[in-house]
Amino acid sequence: MTDLYAVFGNPIAHSKSPLIHAAFAAATAQDMRYEARLAPVDGFAASVHEFVAQGGKGANVTVPFKEEACRLSNRLSERAARAGAVNTLRFDGQEILGDNTDGAGLVRDITHNLGHSLTGQRILLLGAGGAARGVIAPLLAEMPAALCIANRSADKAEALAAAFADIAAVNAGNFAKIAGQCFDVVINATSASLSGQALPLPAALFAPGSLAYDMMYGRGDTPFLSQAREQGAGVLADGLGMLVEQAAEAFFVWRGVRPATTALLAELRRQLAG
Numbered sequence: 408m409t410d411l412y413a414v415f416g417n418p419i420a421h422s423k424s425p426l427i428h429a430a431f432a433a434a435t436a437q438d439m440r441y442e443a444r445l446a447p448v449d450g451f452a453a454s455v456h457e458f459v460a461q462g463g464k465g466a467n468v469t470v471p472f473k474e475e476a477c478r479l480s481n482r483l484s485e486r487a488a489r490a491g492a493v494n495t496l497r498f499d500g501q502e503i504l505g506d507n508t509d510g511a512g513l514v515r516d517i518t519h520n521l522g523h524s525l526t527g528q529r530i531l532l533l534g535a536g537g538a539a540r541g542v543i544a545p546l547l548a549e550m551p552a553a554l555c556i557a558n559r560s561a562d563k564a565e566a567l568a569a570a571f572a573d574i575a576a577v578n579a580g581n582f583a584k585i586a587g588q589c590f591d592v593v594i595n596a597t598s599a600s601l602s603g604q605a606l607p608l609p610a611a612l613f614a615p616g617s618l619a620y621d622m623m624y625g626r627g628d629t630p631f632l633s634q635a636r637e638q639g640a641g642v643l644a645d646g647l648g649m650l651v652e653q654a655a656e657a658f659f660v661w662r663g664v665r666p667a668t669t670a671l672l673a674e675l676r677r678q679l680a681g
Protein backbone atom coordinates (compact mmCIF):
# COMPACT_ATOMS: atom_id res chain seq x y z
CA MET A 408 0.00 0.00 0.00
CA THR A 409 1.25 3.49 -0.85
CA ASP A 410 2.52 5.30 2.27
CA LEU A 411 1.08 8.73 2.93
CA TYR A 412 3.06 11.87 3.93
CA ALA A 413 2.16 15.55 4.04
CA VAL A 414 3.38 19.04 4.89
CA PHE A 415 1.26 21.08 7.31
CA GLY A 416 1.34 24.87 7.34
CA ASN A 417 -0.77 27.99 7.05
CA PRO A 418 -0.45 29.25 4.35
CA ILE A 419 0.73 26.17 2.44
CA ALA A 420 -0.19 26.61 -1.23
CA HIS A 421 3.26 28.03 -2.05
CA SER A 422 5.13 25.03 -0.57
CA LYS A 423 7.70 23.32 -2.78
CA SER A 424 7.82 20.28 -0.47
CA PRO A 425 5.31 18.12 -2.43
CA LEU A 426 7.37 18.61 -5.60
CA ILE A 427 10.65 17.89 -3.77
CA HIS A 428 9.41 14.72 -2.05
CA ALA A 429 7.73 13.42 -5.21
CA ALA A 430 11.10 13.75 -6.96
CA PHE A 431 12.89 11.99 -4.07
CA ALA A 432 10.33 9.17 -4.04
CA ALA A 433 10.64 8.64 -7.80
CA ALA A 434 14.45 8.71 -7.69
CA THR A 435 14.66 6.20 -4.81
CA ALA A 436 11.71 4.00 -5.95
CA GLN A 437 9.80 4.52 -2.68
CA ASP A 438 6.07 3.80 -2.83
CA MET A 439 4.75 6.97 -1.18
CA ARG A 440 2.46 9.93 -1.73
CA TYR A 441 3.13 13.41 -0.31
CA GLU A 442 0.61 16.23 -0.22
CA ALA A 443 0.23 19.78 1.14
CA ARG A 444 -2.37 20.17 3.91
CA LEU A 445 -3.64 23.53 5.11
CA ALA A 446 -4.22 23.36 8.88
CA PRO A 447 -6.40 26.00 10.56
CA VAL A 448 -4.29 28.29 12.77
CA ASP A 449 -6.13 26.96 15.83
CA GLY A 450 -6.47 23.40 14.53
CA PHE A 451 -2.99 21.98 13.93
CA ALA A 452 -3.19 19.09 16.43
CA ALA A 453 -6.63 18.02 15.17
CA SER A 454 -5.39 18.09 11.56
CA VAL A 455 -2.40 15.91 12.44
CA HIS A 456 -4.52 13.39 14.38
CA GLU A 457 -6.95 13.18 11.46
CA PHE A 458 -4.01 12.54 9.12
CA VAL A 459 -2.67 9.76 11.37
CA ALA A 460 -6.14 8.19 11.49
CA GLN A 461 -6.09 8.18 7.67
CA GLY A 462 -2.84 6.20 7.75
CA GLY A 463 -0.33 9.07 7.56
CA LYS A 464 3.22 7.83 8.20
CA GLY A 465 5.01 11.15 8.56
CA ALA A 466 4.80 14.88 8.00
CA ASN A 467 6.73 18.07 7.58
CA VAL A 468 5.67 21.12 9.57
CA THR A 469 6.17 24.73 8.57
CA VAL A 470 5.12 28.23 9.66
CA PRO A 471 3.41 28.78 12.11
CA PHE A 472 3.27 25.30 13.65
CA LYS A 473 6.86 24.24 14.42
CA GLU A 474 6.68 24.98 18.17
CA GLU A 475 3.24 23.39 18.46
CA ALA A 476 4.56 20.30 16.67
CA CYS A 477 7.25 20.10 19.35
CA ARG A 478 4.56 19.98 22.06
CA LEU A 479 2.50 17.45 20.10
CA SER A 480 5.39 14.97 19.85
CA ASN A 481 5.65 12.31 22.55
CA ARG A 482 9.30 11.61 21.66
CA LEU A 483 11.82 14.21 20.54
CA SER A 484 15.18 13.79 18.82
CA GLU A 485 18.01 15.57 20.61
CA ARG A 486 18.27 18.17 17.86
CA ALA A 487 14.52 18.92 18.04
CA ALA A 488 14.65 19.25 21.83
CA ARG A 489 17.56 21.68 21.43
CA ALA A 490 15.75 23.67 18.75
CA GLY A 491 12.48 23.75 20.68
CA ALA A 492 10.82 23.26 17.31
CA VAL A 493 9.89 20.36 15.05
CA ASN A 494 9.79 20.37 11.25
CA THR A 495 9.55 16.59 10.80
CA LEU A 496 7.09 14.16 12.39
CA ARG A 497 7.17 10.36 12.12
CA PHE A 498 4.15 8.33 13.24
CA ASP A 499 4.66 4.79 14.48
CA GLY A 500 1.76 3.23 16.43
CA GLN A 501 1.18 5.47 19.44
CA GLU A 502 4.52 7.21 19.00
CA ILE A 503 4.82 10.67 17.48
CA LEU A 504 8.52 11.32 16.93
CA GLY A 505 9.42 14.98 16.53
CA ASP A 506 12.66 15.85 14.73
CA ASN A 507 14.23 19.00 13.33
CA THR A 508 16.21 18.77 10.10
CA ASP A 509 16.59 22.51 9.37
CA GLY A 510 20.05 22.83 10.95
CA ALA A 511 21.36 19.69 9.28
CA GLY A 512 20.01 21.02 5.98
CA LEU A 513 21.76 24.36 6.38
CA VAL A 514 25.08 22.80 7.36
CA ARG A 515 24.93 20.26 4.52
CA ASP A 516 24.16 23.01 1.98
CA ILE A 517 27.07 25.14 3.16
CA THR A 518 29.68 22.42 3.65
CA HIS A 519 28.73 19.97 0.89
CA ASN A 520 26.92 21.90 -1.87
CA LEU A 521 28.84 25.16 -1.49
CA GLY A 522 32.07 23.46 -0.35
CA HIS A 523 32.62 25.99 2.43
CA SER A 524 33.94 24.36 5.61
CA LEU A 525 32.64 25.91 8.84
CA THR A 526 35.45 24.54 10.98
CA GLY A 527 37.62 27.32 12.41
CA GLN A 528 35.41 30.00 10.84
CA ARG A 529 34.07 33.15 12.50
CA ILE A 530 30.30 32.82 12.05
CA LEU A 531 27.72 35.58 12.47
CA LEU A 532 24.07 34.54 12.76
CA LEU A 533 21.58 37.37 12.17
CA GLY A 534 18.20 36.89 13.86
CA ALA A 535 17.00 35.13 16.99
CA GLY A 536 13.70 33.58 15.91
CA GLY A 537 12.79 29.94 15.35
CA ALA A 538 15.04 29.46 12.31
CA ALA A 539 18.09 30.84 14.14
CA ARG A 540 17.44 28.66 17.19
CA GLY A 541 17.18 25.53 15.05
CA VAL A 542 20.61 25.94 13.45
CA ILE A 543 22.78 26.93 16.43
CA ALA A 544 23.66 23.44 17.73
CA PRO A 545 24.40 22.04 14.23
CA LEU A 546 26.60 25.09 13.50
CA LEU A 547 28.48 24.67 16.80
CA ALA A 548 28.99 20.96 16.02
CA GLU A 549 31.13 22.06 13.05
CA MET A 550 33.62 23.59 15.54
CA PRO A 551 33.72 27.19 14.30
CA ALA A 552 36.33 29.56 15.79
CA ALA A 553 33.46 31.72 17.09
CA LEU A 554 29.71 32.11 16.80
CA CYS A 555 28.03 35.46 17.31
CA ILE A 556 24.28 36.16 17.24
CA ALA A 557 23.02 39.65 16.35
CA ASN A 558 19.34 40.54 16.52
CA ARG A 559 17.18 43.67 16.38
CA SER A 560 16.06 42.90 19.94
CA ALA A 561 19.27 42.24 21.89
CA ASP A 562 17.50 40.41 24.73
CA LYS A 563 16.32 37.64 22.39
CA ALA A 564 19.86 37.13 21.05
CA GLU A 565 21.24 37.02 24.60
CA ALA A 566 18.61 34.49 25.67
CA LEU A 567 19.54 32.25 22.74
CA ALA A 568 23.24 32.44 23.56
CA ALA A 569 22.46 31.50 27.17
CA ALA A 570 20.41 28.50 26.01
CA PHE A 571 23.45 27.06 24.19
CA ALA A 572 26.14 28.12 26.69
CA ASP A 573 26.64 24.49 27.77
CA ILE A 574 27.89 23.66 24.24
CA ALA A 575 30.08 26.73 23.60
CA ALA A 576 30.46 30.40 24.47
CA VAL A 577 28.31 32.39 22.03
CA ASN A 578 28.51 36.20 21.78
CA ALA A 579 25.20 38.00 21.41
CA GLY A 580 23.71 41.46 21.14
CA ASN A 581 22.07 43.93 18.78
CA PHE A 582 23.47 45.08 15.43
CA ALA A 583 25.49 47.89 17.06
CA LYS A 584 27.34 45.27 19.11
CA ILE A 585 28.99 43.77 16.00
CA ALA A 586 30.40 47.09 14.75
CA GLY A 587 34.12 46.76 14.05
CA GLN A 588 34.00 42.94 13.89
CA CYS A 589 34.66 40.86 10.80
CA PHE A 590 33.25 37.40 9.91
CA ASP A 591 34.00 34.55 7.49
CA VAL A 592 30.36 33.38 7.31
CA VAL A 593 27.30 35.61 7.77
CA ILE A 594 23.94 33.83 7.86
CA ASN A 595 20.71 35.80 7.63
CA ALA A 596 18.01 34.05 9.70
CA THR A 597 15.85 37.16 10.08
CA SER A 598 12.61 37.55 8.18
CA ALA A 599 13.60 41.09 7.09
CA SER A 600 14.12 39.95 3.49
CA LEU A 601 10.47 38.79 3.37
CA SER A 602 9.32 42.39 3.71
CA GLY A 603 12.12 43.69 1.49
CA GLN A 604 13.80 45.50 4.38
CA ALA A 605 17.56 46.08 4.61
CA LEU A 606 19.36 45.20 7.85
CA PRO A 607 21.48 47.81 9.68
CA LEU A 608 24.73 45.99 8.95
CA PRO A 609 27.89 47.77 10.14
CA ALA A 610 30.67 48.44 7.59
CA ALA A 611 33.54 45.98 7.04
CA LEU A 612 31.52 43.03 8.34
CA PHE A 613 32.55 40.61 5.58
CA ALA A 614 36.09 39.16 5.60
CA PRO A 615 37.75 38.66 2.18
CA GLY A 616 36.29 35.50 0.59
CA SER A 617 33.49 35.36 3.16
CA LEU A 618 30.19 33.56 2.59
CA ALA A 619 26.93 35.51 2.85
CA TYR A 620 24.00 33.08 3.24
CA ASP A 621 20.33 34.11 3.28
CA MET A 622 17.89 31.46 4.53
CA MET A 623 15.30 33.13 2.33
CA TYR A 624 15.28 32.44 -1.41
CA GLY A 625 13.65 33.88 -4.49
CA ARG A 626 14.42 35.13 -7.96
CA GLY A 627 17.66 37.15 -8.02
CA ASP A 628 19.42 38.57 -4.96
CA THR A 629 17.41 38.93 -1.76
CA PRO A 630 17.77 42.36 -0.06
CA PHE A 631 20.34 40.84 2.33
CA LEU A 632 22.39 39.36 -0.51
CA SER A 633 22.33 42.72 -2.35
CA GLN A 634 23.71 44.35 0.79
CA ALA A 635 26.34 41.63 1.16
CA ARG A 636 27.38 42.00 -2.48
CA GLU A 637 27.78 45.78 -2.04
CA GLN A 638 29.77 45.26 1.15
CA GLY A 639 32.23 42.87 -0.50
CA ALA A 640 31.17 39.36 0.54
CA GLY A 641 33.05 36.77 -1.53
CA VAL A 642 30.32 34.16 -2.09
CA LEU A 643 26.54 34.66 -2.02
CA ALA A 644 23.97 31.90 -1.44
CA ASP A 645 20.24 31.81 -0.78
CA GLY A 646 18.23 29.25 1.20
CA LEU A 647 16.99 27.06 -1.66
CA GLY A 648 19.74 24.53 -0.95
CA MET A 649 18.80 24.48 2.74
CA LEU A 650 15.19 23.80 1.77
CA VAL A 651 16.17 20.83 -0.40
CA GLU A 652 18.68 19.46 2.12
CA GLN A 653 16.32 19.66 5.11
CA ALA A 654 13.81 17.75 2.96
CA ALA A 655 16.41 15.09 2.10
CA GLU A 656 17.19 14.67 5.80
CA ALA A 657 13.46 14.33 6.61
CA PHE A 658 13.13 11.74 3.82
CA PHE A 659 15.96 9.80 5.44
CA VAL A 660 14.22 9.96 8.86
CA TRP A 661 11.06 8.46 7.31
CA ARG A 662 12.41 6.00 4.76
CA GLY A 663 16.00 5.23 5.83
CA VAL A 664 17.15 6.20 2.32
CA ARG A 665 19.10 9.37 1.53
CA PRO A 666 18.09 10.85 -1.83
CA ALA A 667 20.58 12.64 -4.08
CA THR A 668 19.91 16.38 -4.22
CA THR A 669 22.22 17.94 -6.83
CA ALA A 670 20.05 17.50 -9.94
CA LEU A 671 16.83 18.49 -8.15
CA LEU A 672 18.43 21.61 -6.69
CA ALA A 673 19.65 22.62 -10.15
CA GLU A 674 16.16 22.04 -11.59
CA LEU A 675 14.48 24.13 -8.86
CA ARG A 676 17.05 26.85 -9.45
CA ARG A 677 16.22 26.81 -13.17
CA GLN A 678 12.48 27.05 -12.41
CA LEU A 679 13.06 29.95 -10.01
CA ALA A 680 15.09 31.87 -12.60
CA GLY A 681 12.66 31.18 -15.45
Ligand code: NDP
Nearest residue numbers: 534535536537538559560596597598599604622646649650
Ligand atom coordinates in the same frame (compact mmCIF):
# COMPACT_ATOMS: atom_id res chain seq x y z
P1 NDP B 1 10.66 34.37 13.27
O1 NDP B 1 9.43 35.19 13.07
O2 NDP B 1 10.70 33.33 14.34
O3 NDP B 1 11.91 35.37 13.57
C1 NDP B 1 12.08 36.51 12.79
C2 NDP B 1 13.43 37.15 13.11
O4 NDP B 1 13.64 38.18 12.16
C3 NDP B 1 13.52 37.78 14.50
O5 NDP B 1 14.85 37.61 14.95
C4 NDP B 1 13.21 39.26 14.20
O6 NDP B 1 13.81 40.17 15.12
C5 NDP B 1 13.87 39.42 12.87
N1 NDP B 1 13.33 40.52 12.04
C6 NDP B 1 12.11 40.58 11.46
N2 NDP B 1 11.99 41.72 10.75
C7 NDP B 1 13.16 42.39 10.90
C8 NDP B 1 13.64 43.63 10.41
N3 NDP B 1 12.91 44.42 9.62
N4 NDP B 1 14.90 44.01 10.75
C9 NDP B 1 15.66 43.23 11.54
N5 NDP B 1 15.25 42.04 12.04
C10 NDP B 1 14.01 41.62 11.71
O7 NDP B 1 11.00 33.74 11.83
P2 NDP B 1 11.80 32.38 11.52
O8 NDP B 1 12.97 32.35 12.41
O9 NDP B 1 10.85 31.24 11.53
O10 NDP B 1 12.24 32.57 9.98
C11 NDP B 1 13.26 33.48 9.60
C12 NDP B 1 13.57 33.34 8.10
O11 NDP B 1 14.17 32.07 7.79
C13 NDP B 1 12.33 33.46 7.19
O12 NDP B 1 12.68 34.28 6.10
C14 NDP B 1 12.10 32.02 6.74
O13 NDP B 1 11.48 31.99 5.47
C15 NDP B 1 13.53 31.50 6.67
N6 NDP B 1 13.64 30.02 6.75
C16 NDP B 1 14.13 29.33 5.68
C17 NDP B 1 14.25 27.95 5.70
C18 NDP B 1 14.81 27.23 4.51
O14 NDP B 1 14.71 25.99 4.45
N7 NDP B 1 15.42 27.89 3.55
C19 NDP B 1 13.85 27.16 6.88
C20 NDP B 1 13.35 27.98 7.99
C21 NDP B 1 13.23 29.36 7.89
P3 NDP B 1 13.09 40.54 16.53
O15 NDP B 1 13.41 39.40 17.46
O16 NDP B 1 13.75 41.79 16.94
O17 NDP B 1 11.61 40.66 16.24
